[in-house]
Amino acid sequence: MDALIATAARALAAGDPLGALDRVALRDDAPALALRGIAMAQLGDFVRAKALLRDAARGFGAKEAVARARCVVAEAEIALASRDLAWPAKALDAATATLDAHGDRVNAAHARYLAARRLLLIGRIDEAERRLAALDPRLFPSALRAAHELVVAGVALRRLRSRAAHAALARAARAAREAGIPALRAEVDNALLALRKPAARVIARGEQRLVLLDEVEKLLASNEAEQPAHPMQPTQRTLIVDACRYAIHDVNATVMLASRPVLFALARLLAEAWPDDVPRDTLIARTFRAKRADESHRARLRVEIGRLRAALGTLAGVGATQRGFVLEPRHAGEVVVLAPPVDGEHAAVLAFLADGESWSSSALALVLGASQRTVQRALDSLAAAGKVQPVGDGRARRWMTPPAAGFATALLLPAPFHS
Missing domain, CATH: 1.10.10.10 (Winged helix-like DNA-binding domain superfamily/Winged helix DNA-binding domain)
Incomplete structure (x- = not known):
């Protein structure tokens, strides 16, 4: 590696893409093309960056397998940043194996973090967590430790573990400061900011309020046994209709209704109105989107209410009233709806x-x-x-x-x- 390439590489590692380009912008050999591609990616020109990295990979000889593998890892990072999730994950796995075989542990670990971030993004959390468990961040430089903790925090957020997310982001912030890379510090700061914003709405007895993630965690995992002092501060003896996960649960059981949207819509309407009932015409209009209810709609409502009773089992019953239906929790003294902060069809x-x-x-x-x-x-x-x-x-x-x-x-x- 010549001096200009080495200097440009150090500039990229420090988050200075313009400094790297100053040194290699006029060169078209494979190492320079690779560095130019990474620099363009850091500057946000993903299309040009991808083209440069592919040219670099073709330019490296048959004996330069490690260099080609590094180009693949860089291209995978660009694909993740540009949300090209259809990019072949097998290519990244093959590059990781090549880097492992040649002793490049740092870049192999970076590749594994990219794979974990992709898995996290598409909701395959268990698999992302298994990949993280196979890595020891203490062995890696500061920038990679920060990346590790960001993925750990992402897993904790999806698991609704706010304390673990805060701890991971605190470690990520320390590692990012040690790395001295402004973009990395900004990514950690943005993640920390998200923890301080409302994550959901709690609806109970006709009132609603915004809550932070740690409040959601307490709502779902409270181990208190006494009755709530206020309906907007529920405890374990609460029937929770979770409109974020399409589930209904209390301290004893959980019923998942993600695959039965009509039943969940009925349950949510009944829970939002509890302890009052909901008129039949309102249930029909908001569940079946019918402007005017006729006898066929009323018959369908009776069928769906029967299915909801069967689905809820020991959690709650659904009682008929003169004008509609009312939710009847069997073991809970309160009913709460946990809703997304932003609701709507899309x-x-x-x-x-x-x-x-x-x-x-x-x-x-x-x-x-x-x-x-x-x-x-x-x-x-x-x-x-x-x-x-x-x-x-x-x-x-x-x-x-x-x-x-x-x-x-x-x-x-x-x-x-x-x-």
Whole structure:
């Protein structure tokens, strides 16, 4: 490695892409192309960065397997930053194996963190956690330790473990300060800021208030046994209708209704009105989206109410009143609805776009588990409402929106429910 390449590499490691480009901008050998690609990625020109890295990978000879593998890892990082989630993960695994075989532990670890971040983003949290468990961050430089703690914090956020998330981000902040990379420190600061923003709404007895993530954690995992002093401060003896995870649970049991949206919609309406009942026409209008209720709608409502009674089992009953139906918890003295801070038909799409990155419709379809056409219709609807905007055309089109002011979106992102 010549002196200019070494100096440019040190500049990139310190988060100075312009300083790196000053040294290699006029060179077209493979090492210089690779460094130029990484510099362009740090400056946000992902298309140019990807092209330069591919040129560099082709330029390295057959005996330079490590250099080619590093190019693959850099391209994978660009794909993650540009939300190109369809980028072949097997290529990253192969590059990781090559780096391991040649003793490049630091870049191999970096590749593993990229894989874990991708898994976290698409909701495969258990697998991301297993990958993290195989790594010892104490063996790596400060920048990589910060990356490790950011992924740990991401897992904790999806698990609704606010204390663990705070601890991981505190460690990430220390490592980022040691690394002295401004962009890394900014990423940690943004993650810390999200923990200080409202993460959900608690609705009880006709009132609602915004709550932070640690309050959500206390609501879902409280071990207190006494009755609540106030309905907006529930305890373990509370029936929780979780509109973030599509689940209903109390201290004794949990019922998942993610695959039964009509039943969950009915349960949520009944829970929001508790202890009052909900008129039949209101249930029909808001669940079946019928402007005028007729006898067929009333018959369907009776069928769905029967199914809801069976699904709730020992958690609650649904009683009939003169004008409608009322929720009857069996073991809880209070009923609370835990709702996303931003609600609506396309809240899940907005949650992903709220990270400020540009997303393709195919990437959104992957993480949401929906068809690309369904996601495209949602994006068109949001664009018509002025909530999102397209960038680019054709296959290069991406969608983005500024972060939702004042709200964290961790509860809208995919994660398994833990009672």
